[in-house]
């Protein structure tokens with residue numbers, strides 16, 4: 001990847017005119033996309049109907065398709081009585097429309113509506129979801145049904161595949177699993193809004209190349225997925241093409257992450273594409289893949305041990321020195337119920353500053369005994385060093401920082417305005433693990 005490509009992937013120059021136009025009032029022209037938030041009852045499987053808030057009456061919300069650089073008007077109609085907000089995850093769009101109140105995007109009040117206008121970029125597998133605080137209320141934010149996939153099509157050049165299948169993970173019926181109330185577990189799991197065995201199977205034919213666009217829309221759970229008899233060719237992470245597409249036996253995906261994987265359908269049968277964990281799979285975390293003409297029950301085979309490593313999809317590393325390097329230290333506070341960045345918990349965290357128009361390095365230093373999938377809004381970053389290992393060509397907007405280790409990422413600071421940085425684990429984000437990135441004056 002050369003410098004120009006790096007700039008085009010990681011940088012979006014946002015003009016002040018674009019900012020002024022960003023949050024227009026609803027006009028007479030019809031919206032390109034309408035998202036209607038309402039309370040719904042969703043049948044995940046027999047005997048498992050849950051009440052939640054969802055987009056357009058469905059869980060997940062509709063798969064939205066946009067074209068890179070083609071401006072869209074999105075109407076958000078909130079039919080609930082609570083203020084809500086829709087975040088466009090993985091987009092380089094202005095803070096007024098990005099969908100984080102901490103950046104200045106307005107909430108959509110209960111029984112109100114608001115139009116958001118933006119120019120989708122960059123292309124790739126993106127998503128949209130609630131960005132409201134849930135705190136101790138496990139019915140709100142990403143614990144709810146407010147999530148969906150959004151695909152930004154490139155202006156030109158399409159990937160080669162025969163069939164595209166979204167795979168969207170979520171959990172339901174959450175509860176606090178420890179006396180201290182500092183971890184959340186779930187009774188029910190779903191893919192594409194259905195428990196394993198309850199929805200329609202994914203129907204494939206032998207020798208097809210299937211692009212699975214996998215999205216972990218979980219509030220808190222990292223997942224590992226396998227499809228017995230098949231391997232995954234990883235072509236993109238968080239929607240961004242990787243430097244070194246490689247084949248792996250399973251997918252490891254943290255909350256907020258996306259993986260685009262091509263699977264050659266060369267093992268006829270009926271298979272469970274599912275979570276490695278037996279309890280989660282038994283409670284819904286899977287989907288059936290059915291070859292044309294195959295019969296019998298769906299098969300599961302426990303995958304061999306495998307260690308997921310982002311750097312397997314990267315190059316050798318080696319970068320110019322950044323204009324600035326920003327250390328960000330993650331630590332638990334008190335009894336572990338509150339998280340801190342550089343010693344302070346949100347809303348008291350200090351903003352951190354990057355040099356406009358330049359390469360900036362963020363140095364994540366995780367001094368806790370948990371891994372954290374950290375997310376930066378409105379920017380794409382390139383992993384430059386992962387747990388000590390240099391790499392390049394892996395562009396992401398969420399990266400798992402393993403416990404007791406450091407991860408370094410570079411970003412081009414080309415999207416002025418505040419950008420939210422936080423752990424995508426809702427129970428961490430809501431309890432202090434959040435800070436604003438600002439551009440130096």
Ligand SMILES: [Cu+2]
Pocket residue numbers: 371372373423424425428429433
């Ligand atoms: Cu976290």
